[in-house]
Amino acid sequence: MKPVIGLAVGRGTGAELAAVFEQVLGRIAQLHETDIEVVRSPRVYHSYLSLKAERAGVERIGRLTQEDAAHYERFCREQAGLGTRAVFRTAINAQSLYLVRQRLQAVKVETITAGDATLLLVRDEAQGFYTGENRHSPGLVTRTMEFSREVTEQVVSFAVRRAARLWPGHGPARVVMAYKFHLLDGALDEWVAEISARHGVEVQLFQPDTVNRNLIAHGLSDRTVIIAGNEWADIMHVVLLDRFASERQENRCTENVHLHPDLKGLVEYQTVHGSADDLEGTGTVNPVATVRAAALIAERHAGCSGAVHATERALAAVLEQGISTPDLGGRHSTTAVVDALLEVLEPHLPEDMTAPAGALATGS
Numbered sequence: 001m002k003p004v005i006g007l008a009v010g011r012g013t014g015a016e017l018a019a020v021f022e023q024v025l026g027r028i029a030q031l032h033e034t035d036i037e038v039v040r041s042p043r044v045y046h047s048y049l050s051l052k053a054e055r056a057g058v059e060r061i062g063r064l065t066q067e068d069a070a071h072y073e074r075f076c077r078e079q080a081g082l083g084t085r086a087v088f089r090t091a092i093n094a095q096s097l098y099l100v101r102q103r104l105q106a107v108k109v110e111t112i113t114a115g116d117a118t119l120l121l122v123r124d125e126a127q128g129f130y131t132g133e134n135r136h137s138p139g140l141v142t143r144t145m146e147f148s149r150e151v152t153e154q155v156v157s158f159a160v161r162r163a164a165r166l167w168p169g170h171g172p173a174r175v176v177m178a179y180k181f182h183l184l185d186g187a188l189d190e191w192v193a194e195i196s197a198r199h200g201v202e203v204q205l206f207q208p209d210t211v212n213r214n215l216i217a218h219g220l221s222d223r224t225v226i227i228a229g230n231e232w233a234d235i236m237h238v239v240l241l242d243r244f245a246s247e248r249q250e251n252r253c254t255e256n257v258h259l260h261p262d263l264k265g266l267v268e269y270q271t272v273h274g275s276a277d278d279l280e281g282t283g284t285v286n287p288v289a290t291v292r293a294a295a296l297i298a299e300r301h302a303g304c305s306g307a308v309h310a311t312e313r314a315l316a317a318v319l320e321q322g323i324s325t326p327d328l329g330g331r332h333s334t335t336a337v338v339d340a341l342l343e344v345l346e347p348h349l350p351e352d353m354t355a356p357a358g359a360l361a362t363g364s
Contacts, residue, residue, distance in 0.1 A: 003302040006079045006087035007040040008072060011050035012275030013285040014090035020287045020338055021088050024294040025302075028311070031347035032304040039084065041075045043068070045092040047275035058136060068092065069099035076104060076258065080266040086301040087268045088293055091275035094130075098230075102131035105259040106268070107155055109162060110237065114244035117220040120166055121240065122159040123233040125256065127151045128179075130230040147184060149191045154259045156195050156203060159227050173223035175203045178211040178232045208232035220244055237272070249273050250286045250327055253293040267301075269293040283333045286325045288315060291341060306347075314345040 005025070009018045022038055029036045045068045051061050072092070079087060100106075108123035125131075132145030156177075163172040181188040189205060196203040206214075211226065228236070241247040249272040256268040271289035279285045295311035298304035323340045324330030330337075 002035050002037050004037045004039055004079075004082070004084045005297055005301065006075070006084050007038050008045065008075060008087060008089040008092070009040065010045045010090045010092035010275055011047040012091065012277035012280050014044070014047075014092075014275060016280075016283070016285055016334060017090050017271070017287065017290045018088075020290045020334065021294050023338060024291050024311075024342070025298055027342050027345060028295065028298040028304050028307050029302065031345065032298070032307070034303060036298070036302045039079065041072070043071045043075075045072060045096065047091060047277055048093045048095075049275070049277040051093055062134065062136070065093060065096045066099070068096040069103075072096065073100045073103055076100070076266060076268070077262060080258075080263045085265075085267065086297050087266065088290075088297060089268055089270050090290075091271065091273070098125070098130050099133075101125040101256070102127065103260070104263055105151060105154060106256045107158055107259060108233070108254055108256050110254050111166065112220070112240050112245045114220045117222040117224075118166070119220050119240070119244070120159070120163055120172070120225045121233065121237070122155065122162065122225065122227045123237070124151075124155045124179075124227060124229050126155065126259070128229045128231065130234070147188060149187075152188065152191050153195055155227060156192070157199070158257065158259055159225050160199055160201055163223070163225050167223050170223060172201070172225045174221065175201055175225045175227065176211060177203060177205045178208045178226055178228040179205065180208065180229065180231055181205055182207065203227075208236075212236070215240075215243075241272075249289075251288040251292075253289040253296065255296075269297055283335060284325050284327075285334050286327050287334050287338050288328075291315065291338070310346050311341075314341050317344045 007018060007021065009015060025036060025038065046064055051064060054060060054064065076087065105126040108125055110121040112119045112121060127147050129145055132143050135142045159175065177192060179188060192203050192205045208231070238249045241249060241252060252272040253269055254272055256270065258266045271293065273289060276285050291311060295307045299307040318337060318340045321340065322330065323332050323337055325332060325334060325337060
């Protein structure tokens with residue numbers, strides 16, 4: 001059966017990166033002598049800057065935000081219902097995106113490795129201060145959000161299962177939650193204690209600043225899981241990449257797993273960087289994160305074994321040739337970087353060949 005991959009495109013540099021994704025995915029499929037169907041959402045979703053460019057005021061921006069969210073949620077539900085296992089999405093307006101993440105109960109998954117230690121970061125995107133609805137009155141915005149025991153249970157359960165898969169035979173050595181739990185009247189403390197006892201895994205609940213102090217003082221300890229609210233993880237994701245993995249967000253992609261039962265575990269891949277509206281039409285947006293997303297999807301969801309390692313080697317070869325976009329210190333266009341990569345991309349690697357430095361720098 002032909003694998004089907006969803007594609008959702010936002011404004012800004014979304015169209016350029018969607019073209020990169022389709023080109024790289026198509027080439028990987030060709031090298032592996034397989035056929036991958038890409039189903040594109042018919043709507044081009046707004047970025048925050050494209051919404052502001054509408055110059056239509058708060059009411060219209062709010063309406064367009066809701067329309068984008070409803071459409072993208074419907075697209076994800078339809079694709080999951082048809083058996084699609086993965087979607088690649090370029091950046092869209094965060095307010096629309098978080099409405100979808102709340103409704104579909106999403107978590108973002110990232111592995112960060114520093115030396116011999118690996119951290120599994122599971123970001124709770126389904127609840128909390130980034131989610132919720134706005135209500136406007138003159139000079140006032142009231143934002144209503146919620147935390148729930150059910151969603152917390154789903155997020156923790158997912159994190160424990162994912163850790164067992166990441167470290168087979170061992171599981172996590174430590175599970176930490178970074179939340180502003182002091183603002184919730186003790187409710188989150190009670191839920192976490194119950195969930196911890198039920199899973200037989202000690203789950204430690206800390207304030208975000210305490211997690212930061214421990215990371216600064218002790219660094220990463222191996223087989224650690226951090227489950228984090230958006231308020232901490234959104235800011236710290238880039239810091240953790242830089243401090244521990246020597247990675248930049250412009251080069252990184254990651255995955256979001258939808259936990260709502262209707263979505264059947266549909267995985268959405270995205271670049272860590274945003275819509276880069278200021279680069280739209282210049283032909284200089286960094287394609288590395290999108291290339292890595294294409295390789296991950298090809299290997300995990302289209303049967304192209306070895307695609308990730310092969311792509312990492314091709315990326316390393318291109319960088320060694322001095323071919324890169326301006327944000328990486330180069331002078332080349334997006335097209336030039338992708339063309340150079342496709343020229344050296346190979347179908348697979350021998351089984352005994354290890355991945356190059358930087359391999360799998362693409363989320364978990």
